[in-house]
Amino acid sequence: MKSHIHLKLFATLQRFRPASADPYAIESGITIRTLLEQLDIPEEKAKLIFIDGVKASLNSTLTGGERVGIFPPVGGG
16 A cells, blocks of 8 residues: 655765655555665665654664654764
8 A cells, every 4th residue: 555754865865865755655564674775775875764753773664654764874073
């Protein structure tokens, strides 16, 4: 069943943002890992993942209606 999420990609991940990112259509029940595959984002580029403001993992499941934020590794010095 098709659902939608509100997808935010930050910093260097913005280049992977699809034209229809907000809302972004998903198949209800997919994992974050599957979402990354659909967006062509390598797993190692997705360092921090938040679903509705709560830290999530690659195995977290989406049902629709969530706010998903994905951050790359942060460098600094």
